Amino acid sequence: VYKFWDEAFDNMENKSKIYVHVRSTNIGIFVNRYEYSEKEIKYVYHNSSEYTVENIIEALDKNIPVYFVGNSEALRLVFKTEQIGKTYYWDRYNETLKLFKVIEPIVNIEISYSSDK
Known part of the structure; x- marks a missing residue:
């Protein structure tokens, strides 16, 4: 599990954000705080009020790289x-760990049509 988090933070860009929703979050916190603090990566837990789709979109609008693990x-x-x-597998909790980078929001367009006839 440590190897996953070490590789994940090594691959992330400086001053990015990571949204995390996995059982190994405490290991990620440790690696971010004590081994990659110079990268100034903002770590957002799944139970934080900051963990929202709107905040992810806002970060992207500000050109802040966004990543997530879990969910x-x-x-x-x-x-x-x-x-x-x-991809790493943690058998202790039957958990698959993958780091994703958010590229952009998926745009959904809804078209409605009404006629007076």
Whole structure:
């Protein structure tokens, strides 16, 4: 698990944000704080009020690189993403760990038509 987080932070850009929703979040916190603090990566936990789609879009609008680990099924419905690095499996919690970079929001267009006839 440590190898996953080390590679993840090594692959992330300076001054980016990472949104995290996995059981190994404490290991990610440690690696970010004590081994990659010079990169100034903002770590957002899943139970934080900052963990919202709106905040991710706002960061992208400000050209802040955004990444996430966990909750990938939900977030990949809203954002175009790219997996960065290797996939790791943590058998202790039956958890698959993948780092994704958010490329852009997925745009959904709804067209409605009404006629007076």
